[in-house]
Amino acid sequence: MIHDASRNVILVMGDQLSAQLSSLREADKSRDIVLMTEVLDEAQYVRHHRKKLAFVFSAMRHFADELRADGWEVCYRSLAEPDNRGSFTGELDRAVEIYSPARVVVTEPGEWRVLQLLKVLQRRSNCSIDILPDDRFICSTSEFATWAEGRKELRMEFFYRELRKHTGLLMDGETPAGGQWNYDRDNRKPAKRDLLMPRPLRFPPDKTTDTVLELVSARFSDHFGTLRPFHFAVTRHDAEAAFDHFVEHALPLFGDYQDAMLAGEAYLYHSVISIYLNAGLLDALTLCRTVERGYRAGKVPLNSAEGFIRQVLGWREYVRGIYWLKMPAYAESNAFEHGRPLPDFYWTGETPMRCMSEAISQSRHEAYAHHIQRLMVTGNFALLAGIRPHAVHEWYLSVYADAYEWVELPNTLGMSQFADGGLMASKPYISSGAYINRMSDYCGSCRYDVNDRSGPNACPFNYLYWNFLATHRRKLSSNRRMAQMYRLFDNLSTDDKAEIKARARAFLDDLRPSTVWP
Ligand code: FAD
Ligand code: DLZ
Numbered sequence: 001m002i003h004d005a006s007r008n009v010i011l012v013m014g015d016q017l018s019a020q021l022s023s024l025r026e027a028d029k030s031r032d033i034v035l036m037t038e039v040l041d042e043a044q045y046v047r048h049h050r051k052k053l054a055f056v057f058s059a060m061r062h063f064a065d066e067l068r069a070d071g072w073e074v075c076y077r078s079l080a081e082p083d084n085r086g087s088f089t090g091e092l093d094r095a096v097e098i099y100s101p102a103r104v105v106v107t108e109p110g111e112w113r114v115l116q117l118l119k120v121l122q123r124r125s126n127c128s129i130d131i132l133p134d135d136r137f138i139c140s141t142s143e144f145a146t147w148a149e150g151r152k153e154l155r156m157e158f159f160y161r162e163l164r165k166h167t168g169l170l171m172d173g174e175t176p177a178g179g180q181w182n183y184d185r186d187n188r189k190p191a192k193r194d195l196l197m198p199r200p201l202r203f204p205p206d207k208t209t210d211t212v213l214e215l216v217s218a219r220f221s222d223h224f225g226t227l228r229p230f231h232f233a234v235t236r237h238d239a240e241a242a243f244d245h246f247v248e249h250a251l252p253l254f255g256d257y258q259d260a261m262l263a264g265e266a267y268l269y270h271s272v273i274s275i276y277l278n279a280g281l282l283d284a285l286t287l288c289r290t291v292e293r294g295y296r297a298g299k300v301p302l303n304s305a306e307g308f309i310r311q312v313l314g315w316r317e318y319v320r321g322i323y324w325l326k327m328p329a330y331a332e333s334n335a336f337e338h339g340r341p342l343p344d345f346y347w348t349g350e351t352p353m354r355c356m357s358e359a360i361s362q363s364r365h366e367a368y369a370h371h372i373q374r375l376m377v378t379g380n381f382a383l384l385a386g387i388r389p390h391a392v393h394e395w396y397l398s399v400y401a402d403a404y405e406w407v408e409l410p411n412t413l414g415m416s417q418f419a420d421g422g423l424m425a426s427k428p429y430i431s432s433g434a435y436i437n438r439m440s441d442y443c444g445s446c447r448y449d450v451n452d453r454s455g456p457n458a459c460p461f462n463y464l465y466w467n468f469l470a471t472h473r474r475k476l477s478s479n480r481r482m483a484q485m486y487r488l489f490d491n492l493s494t495d496d497k498a499e500i501k502a503r504a505r506a507f508l509d510d511l512r513p514s515t516v517w518p
């Protein structure tokens with residue numbers, strides 16, 4: 001081993017797979033060494049879905065190969081190596097022992113937890129550790145903090161408009177393309193079975209992925225989710241092909257069917273690119289510019305282009321801003337003081353509620369569910385049933401291949417569980433079975449009756465919805481956006497209300513808490 005006192009070790013983590021990463025841009029490939037390390041701690045801090053583990057490890061290995069092909073020296077530590085120390089800090093210590101670098105350089109991690117590990121290491125290591133900003137995002141954390149400062153209320157819509165102006169995306173001078181900022185109202189069509197669904201591109205596993213699949217199969221048999229078939233892209237090249245395929249085949253109808261759900265149809269017109277975007281294989285601003293070009297060329301209607309750009313430019317940047325503004329306290333928020341354990345069927349999918357079994361089984365097989373399944377099915381149920389928000393958060397972080405805490409936590413605790421008391425959402429996202437029935441074809445084949453409010457076969461979403469309103473009246477009735485719901489609730493007879501309460505209590509008492517999983 002030749003020691004070069006001026007060389008740096010550049011740590012690149014599993015969700016930083018971009019040659020444009022700040023740490024790599026600043027590095028010198030003729031001198032520095034890139035450290036990439038598979039570690040058990042990251043695989044197990046929640047029990048990630050097996051497909052997610054395979055995706056992360058395979059994408060990391062492919063990225064390391066690309067860096068090598070580009071002339072970098074890469075120290076890649078596989079999980080299979082017997083002396084793997086199992087944690088970022090252990091592996092960084094080891095790299096410092098071996099290479100005696102001038103500095104360790106790392107782009108700031110996406111999770112608060114990992115940033116704390118690095119800060120501890122900064123204090124105790126005899127090597128200096130530089131943490132650089134992650135400029136893969138359109139809005140930096142400090143820009144977000146400045147935007148948020150002094151505002152009485154934070155709302156995504158206003159943040160989004162600022163970013164539209166700042167980037168010029170879908171802007172005609174000072175005005176938004178088409179004259180409106182938001183075309184959400186056009187985007188609520190239920191889907192019909194006879195629509196021609198464009199499927200996302202699939203990629204057969206290559207040798208590297210096969211090796212990883214064997215590793216995950218052998219080492220993580222107790223984790224949630226089916227491992228095969230595995231068809232995610234694991235390189236930038238293939239991720240870009242998957243996105244181009246979406247733009248050509250699905251994006252034109254993305255807006256129309258954004259909220260629709262169909263049994264057996266996991267993807268409908270969604271892009272299925274969050275897994276690639278969050279790992280660094282795709283770049284957010286580039287995607288938005290491509291979508292805008294599709295609109296300007298007349299290939300993509302405005303409601304779809306704007307709908308997609310709002311998700312990526314608006315929501316994605318917004319939730320990251322909230323995460324870094326509010327952590328670590330945010331993770332403990334529990335405005336409704338909910339404490340029920342997560343029911344067992346979140347892990348098995350075994351429930352007669354067709355919407356829930358569909359969303360959960362699909363998540364088990366695909367490590368994917370689209371936004372409305374997450375928000376209005378599994379999330380809606382957890383909120384109505386009073387599940388402990390932290391348990392709900394750990395579930396979402398485990399089961400989805402795109403889940404990293406910076407994006408998952410605000411979506412789960414804030415948007416879905418209203419655990420932050422209204423910081424993210426202006427009212428709780430709750431609904432009775434009627435919404436699910438309108439937006440899906442689940443109810444037709446469900447054991448429960450979606451039109452029954454409180455009888456023995458009534459849809460549980462119905463009585464849980466009214467029961468939730470009754471339970472949290474003190475906290476919610478002053479919210480103007482809840483007024484209509486409470487007016488309807490007040491129209492129910494005393495007998496109806498008593499029946500709803502009894503039915504909800506019996507149902508909730510019957511829920512079996514998870515025994516297999518924490
Ligand atoms: P599309 O529907 O095609 O949307 C395009 C892109 O917009 C997505 O790829 C994503 O990058 C972005 N986007 C859309 N909605 C959001 C949002 N609310 N927040 C941030 N980005 C958004 N998204 C994650 O990336 N990781 C998560 O761990 C995650 N957890 C969630 C948990 C809950 C409870 C809820 C309600 C939503 C969560 N989301 C999460 C947001 C959203 O559901 C997913 O981004 C989306 O379903 C990914 O599928 P897609 O790529 O097909 O997205
Ligand atoms: C999600 C994940 C997993 C499962 N494994 C690794 C790993 O072994 N090595 C690694 O560098 N990164 C991994 N990741 C991504 C990290 O958890 C992610 O970088 C942190 O959560 C910070 O965002």
Ligand code: SF4
Pocket residue numbers: 352353354355356432433434436437442443444446447448449450459460461
């Ligand atoms: Fe879900 Fe209720 Fe419809 Fe059954 S009837 S699928 S539980 S909304």
